């Protein structure tokens with residue numbers, strides 16, 4: 001079974017041990033519960049489309065381990081074309097679901113990061129992490145599972161390292177090393193799409209020193225493993241009355257975030273890919289962000305494509321030719337193609353790691369992260385600008401009021417413009433959803449903060465070479481060092 005059907009995917013989630021809570025209640029079935037079903041449906045598109053000729057090339061590829069057809073989300077990214085497919089896939093998934101499908105893509109990036117990192121650990125230390133990862137991956141591809149990803153958290157006081165925290169559990173850590181595995185304690189706050197995932201891939205959260213070696217860990221677990229408790233966070237749509245009438249198409253997706261609580265979870269050795277090798281934590285994080293921050297430009301471009309379409313629909317429904325908004329729409333296009341294009345460029349200028357994985361250009365990937373944390377907000381602003389007040393939160397009556405026998409006809413009469421009131425409202429509802437609801441999360445901090453990315457740009461940007469260029473062109477022969485040293 002290298003490629004599952006949508007129904008097989010749903011069945012696999014139903015068969016899992018319930019361990020996800022929301023509003024202090026256990027969610028028995030993530031595929032039907034209102035808090036999680038949309039995210040499952042959103043992720044499920046990837047299974048439906050894998051068999052469609054039009055999308056097959058984007059959603060599937062060939063395993064370099066077995067030569068079998070597999071989901072691209074479970075592949076090792078081996079060249080720039082694979083990375084381009086990553087960006088295209090993410091843009092497409094956003095267009096289809098209206099929001100993020102992190103319960104597949106973060107796990108994908110995590111496994112790729114550790115594919116390279118375990119190779120290097122083994123080369124230097126003679127361990128067998130890479131073989132373990134390959135064995136697990138082969139099986140994961142055979143089972144065609146969905147995998148969420150977590151760079152460990154919750155970090156506590158940001159000025160202190162993990163071992164300096166008053167509470168040692170503020171970063172996920174190894175509390176016991178057994179012959180057959182490790183026991184871990186701690187938490188992860190904010191992981192996306194976990195309800196739609198069969199497994200969760202864990203990576204170190206930062207670069208650690210020797211004092212923090214118990215925090216240097218990586219492993220993969222079934223989402224329903226013993227002693228793991230998951231709490232779904234609140235969601236912009238929670239408080240909204242159930243507007244099935246307006247929300248049916250939008251419910252084809254909808255990302256959720258969750259908190260993971262590890263209360264002494266046992267991980268068997270065959271699923272452990274780092275356990276104390278602190279020197280390699282920096283590399284694990286860098287390998288992750290080089291791919292993630294490149295391809296996230298595809299996500300926000302897909303999201304922006306819908307913003308453009310939705311804003312144009314409202315304009316037309318309002319009776320306005322979209323030429324009226326030409327400059328604004330062009331700016332939205334420029335924003336979309338900037339993040340998409342820089343991701344493509346980061347892939348193009350990447351290089352092959354000795355393990356066979358592809359590492360994107362760090363400077364461009366981080367430049368993209370900064371744009372991803374900026375441009376989509378402007379695109380949202382423009383979408384609201386074009387749509388008018390009806391596209392902003394709380395400015396239109398509910399579906400139930402539309403149906404009212406007493407005043408529904410009045411709402412319809414006065415919300416009508418160039419198109420019917422219902423079509424106008426549906427388009428405006430989509431603008432609201434995209435700009436204030438599920439469309440927004442992830443741009444600012446998903447994949448790390450923009451300030452963190454700026455530090456990387458400074459570190460990888462080779463500023464001294466630029467100083468040298470200027471010094472030569474200016475005809476300056478003496479050295480001009482930084483006052484007080486670097």
Ligand SMILES: Cc1cc2nc3c(=O)[nH]c(=O)nc-3n(C[C@H](O)[C@H](O)[C@H](O)COP(=O)(O)OP(=O)(O)OC[C@H]3O[C@@H](n4cnc5c(N)ncnc54)[C@H](O)[C@@H]3O)c2cc1C
Nearest residue numbers: 106149150151158190191192441442445446447448449451
């Ligand atoms: C929608 C969403 C989805 C997410 N999904 C996932 C996921 O699937 N998997 C996953 O692993 N993570 C996920 N995350 C978590 C994400 O990676 C973190 O939010 C991100 O790394 C930023 O960390 P933080 O939220 O703890 O912010 P903080 O670390 O608290 O940062 C807040 C601000 O303080 C700055 N700052 C932090 N520390 C310092 C310091 N020492 N000195 C100076 N400035 C500092 C930061 O640059 C930032 O500007 C998600 C986040 C969001 C918002």
